[in-house]
Amino acid sequence: MVLETVESSSSVLADLLRQCGGSAVIDGGLATELERHGADLNDPLWSAKCLMTSPHLIRRVHLDYLEAGANIIASASYQATLQGFEAKGVPKEECEGLLRRSVEIAREARDIFNDRASKGFWDVHNEDVKASRRPVLVAASVGSYGAYLADGSEYSGLYGDKVSLETLKDFHRRRIQVLADSGADLIAFETIPNKLEAQAFAEIMEEENIKIPAWFSFNSKDGVNVVSGDSIADCASIADSCERIVAVGINCTPPRFIHGLIQSIRETTKKPILIYPNSGETYDADRKQWVPSEGSVHEDFVSYVGKWREAGASLIGGCCRTTPNTIRAISKALSAKSFPAD
Numbered sequence: 001m002v003l004e005t006v007e008s009s010s011s012v013l014a015d016l017l018r019q020c021g022g023s024a025v026i027d028g029g030l031a032t033e034l035e036r037h038g039a040d041l042n043d044p045l046w047s048a049k050c051l052m053t054s055p056h057l058i059r060r061v062h063l064d065y066l067e068a069g070a071n072i073i074a075s076a077s078y079q080a081t082l083q084g085f086e087a088k089g090v091p092k093e094e095c096e097g098l099l100r101r102s103v104e105i106a107r108e109a110r111d112i113f114n115d116r117a118s119k120g121f122w123d124v125h126n127e128d129v130k131a132s133r134r135p136v137l138v139a140a141s142v143g144s145y146g147a148y149l150a151d152g153s154e155y156s157g158l159y160g161d162k163v164s165l166e167t168l169k170d171f172h173r174r175r176i177q178v179l180a181d182s183g184a185d186l187i188a189f190e191t192i193p194n195k196l197e198a199q200a201f202a203e204i205m206e207e208e209n210i211k212i213p214a215w216f217s218f219n220s221k222d223g224v225n226v227v228s229g230d231s232i233a234d235c236a237s238i239a240d241s242c243e244r245i246v247a248v249g250i251n252c253t254p255p256r257f258i259h260g261l262i263q264s265i266r267e268t269t270k271k272p273i274l275i276y277p278n279s280g281e282t283y284d285a286d287r288k289q290w291v292p293s294e295g296s297v298h299e300d301f302v303s304y305v306g307k308w309r310e311a312g313a314s315l316i317g318g319c320c321r322t323t324p325n326t327i328r329a330i331s332k333a334l335s336a337k338s339f340p341a342d
């Protein structure tokens with residue numbers, strides 16, 4: 001019986017891709033978009049701070065991405081951890097509720113979007129929404145241990161010898177259980193910086209018999225390896241060997257590195273490939289600032305979409321510093337072209 005549940009839920013992503021004609025749109029940066037709307041996220045909880053201070057703003061940004069064409073929205077739980085909430089002084093009995101709230105907010109946004117779509121509210125902006133109800137999945141975001149440390153180590157993946165596989169599993173286990181039971185359609189393990197953490201996530205999915213599927217998304221700063229230096233092939237093969245992981249890819253990585261990474265992943269797995277690069281700017285962890293680097297303009301990003309699709313990516317969106325405009329352009333680029341079936 002348990003197996004049946006896993007099997008039926010594991011098709012949500014495949015079903016979405018089928019309904020969308022082979023490719024689907026992921027949302028854009030959540031935290032950086034909250035900041036663009038004035039939220040001060042200079043806090044160890046980063047975007048999860050808004051779960052306490054401004055849930056309405058999170059809902060609004062989710063809605064903006066839906067209106068721009070997203071088929072998948074990721075909850076504001078990237079840096080939401082039970083340990084992080086406790087450190088902030090949140091009473092223990094309220095911490096799990098805050099995690100669940102992140103998914104509820106995304107679900108509320110989807111409900112509002114569906115309701116407005118059925119009333120033709122969006123028809124001025126987006127014809128396809130009017131024609132048929134666009135399928136939307138809610139992904140529960142899970143950031144890395146490095147994201148919780150809030151010291152930029154999700155961009156180095158170097159946790160030191162003291163952090164073992166068991167340390168990482170102990171750290172993430174309860175959080176993943178809570179998010180898996182929160183009403184999300186899938187879990188998005190995002191910005192995974194090394195293979196040890198990918199292994200920890202895969203083992204928790206199995207050991208806890210997690211009933212919703214997940215994707216693995218790694219980040220890279222050289223277009224060859226993930227940020228820690230572990231090979232992308234090693235990382236992708238962990239995803240490939242775990243039945244509950246239904247897609248694998250790259251996020252929060254400059255657009256110019258994406259094409260080669262898709263090719264490397266394609267050599268390792270037949271699972272759907274997802275990519276949601278950042279704007280191409282680089283995060284300076286010491287200065288806590290995004291700094292421009294070459295090839296970071298929005299137009300460049302969107303001009304890559306066709307090539308990424310042809311290289312084998314079927315789920316495409318944006319990460320930090322991308323906006324609803326980026327997602328609107330990706331959505332247009334994907335629906336304008338027809339691509340060979342995977």
Ligand SMILES: [Zn+2]
Nearest residue numbers: 252278319320
């Ligand atoms: Zn990012």
